[in-house]
Amino acid sequence: MTYEESLTYLANLTKFGINLGLARIEKLLELMDHPERKFQTIHVAGTNGKGSTTAMLTSILRSSGIKTGMYTSPHLSAYTERMIVNGKEITPDEFGKAIAYTSRFMDKIVAQGLGHPTEFEVLTAAAFYYFAACGVEYAVIEVGLGGLLDSTNVIMPEIAVITNVTLDHTDKCGSTVREIAHHKAGIIKKNVPVITGAEGEALDVIKNISQKNAADCYVYREDFSAAFLEMEGECQKVMVAVGTESKAVPFLVNLLGGHQVDNCALAAMAAIILGKKERRIDTLAIEKGLRTVRWPGRFEIMPGRPTMIIDGAHNPDGIRALRENLDRFCDGKKIVFLLGILQDKDVKTMVTTLVRSQNKVVVVAPVSERAGKPEMVAREIKSEHVEVASSIEEGLERAKLLAGEENILCVAGSLYLIGAVRKIICS
Known part of the structure; x- marks a missing residue:
């Protein structure tokens, strides 16, 4: 073959x-x-x-x-x-x-x-x-x-x-x-x-x-x-x-x-x-x-602006660790999230743990047959600014604009999402 x-x-x-x-x-x-x-x-x-x-x-x-x-x-x-x-x-x-x-x-x-x-x-x-x-x-x-x-x-x-x-x-x-x-x-x-x-x-x-x-x-x-x-x-x-x-x-x-x-x-x-x-x-x-040691996609800081952190957290405990790391390493900077979560995950617990009311969020579908519908994920997010994008490429561009030059863009929710984002960035 x-x-x-x-x-x-x-x-x-x-x-x-x-x-x-x-x-x-x-x-x-x-x-x-x-x-x-x-x-x-x-x-x-x-x-x-x-x-x-x-x-x-x-x-x-x-x-x-x-x-x-x-x-x-x-x-x-x-x-x-x-x-x-x-x-x-x-x-x-x-x-x-x-x-x-x-x-x-x-x-x-x-x-x-x-x-x-x-x-x-x-x-x-x-x-x-x-x-x-x-x-x-x-x-x-x-x-x-x-x-x-x-x-x-x-x-x-x-x-x-x-x-x-x-x-x-x-x-x-x-x-x-x-x-x-x-x-x-x-x-x-x-x-x-x-x-x-x-x-x-x-x-x-x-x-x-x-x-x-x-x-x-x-x-x-x-x-x-x-x-x-x-x-x-x-x-x-x-x-x-x-x-x-x-x-x-x-x-x-x-x-x-x-x-x-x-x-x-x-x-x-x-x-x-x-x-x-x-x-x-x-x-x-x-x-x-x-x-x-290298292990891509795990609290990985990507080069360029805005500062982008991609993390494969895809269940409540992983999300909890990600939130703790963001609080520890991000020095009070504003955080914008690009999220995509599979439908068989505990979506409500994940987004409640990760997202604060002041965080801006863009939701997309991961590249998987098990992808959760972005609209359904978005409904669980209690934030002042939540929007849904029709593709990962579109969502990434929207999230970058929201983050601007000085803030942090964090991509998380599924390995299938961060894999796709990493491919876009590194291509």
Whole structure:
């Protein structure tokens, strides 16, 4: 397949929707001679922060001299962003070849009565195939949805990381925090260390499942901690402490926001635990990895005027962290929002948390079949100035005019929105 043909092929798979379960992916990988077993892995789940934590861990491994793959979802602008080896995206040609190879096995799986693999299952298998073909030593794998029945949950990782657990994807993972925590904790394997930032009843679930699996569980704010110290250039300095007797270590983190302090702690702790087995990982590698990590679209400050911040916050907890960061970093400047939110999200809570009455807002539809209608989103916003645009391009221009030269334009609400905006800006 060419890259364009692979995109058409994947688009045709969306008709199979989200169909949680491991039977199809397990059979697919068996037919592909188990590429997922040809490298070591770290598995990252959680409601918020799993992408940033995945990026941090990947950067730390690379800084240790380890050939490293990274699998994330969704992408911002192109599918090639989802499969990265040593900091380089898979090329369009390689992507087409990986999807073409994976597609060869579809008929056999359907013939066995398992149903047709979904788009995400095909992408996951293709990523494992690509990483194996590239000879990666480690791959950091981000969960797509939940954990227990997610397509990525076919690996036997060296470390399992569960960033946090809040209400999200309630239609797939349960309507309570405990039910969702059960899905996230599904990535826990026997004798595999667990690092988590979960709290409350979600933490109780994770600790219980860890104990049943004889898996050591390291808990943020109990076994390790982190605190923001100061800004140093474009990085924030974070102090990470492990245990009660170990000396705290300062790290510069190339991602902004209070939530990144937490993610930094999780990534550093996972690296410290893994470093007991993998001697190439040391304090210097952790320091370099955190200082050089890049993760576009997460409180990312774009060049030019007005100052534009794009952030992938797409659920209430993510929005809450974004609002805290805006209050912290924007020095009282006026903020204009360009918002686009999916219809299956808690729109009312999100906009109520993010938007103040004095903020001006432009609402658009994200590039997704699940996009919420801008008019419906706008009705939930209690602001003196709310308007709806018919396209992202139009909305971006309107929001820029409202922000002027001196104020701040913040784009948020959906990864599908910020991906489209980032593509416009960077093209």
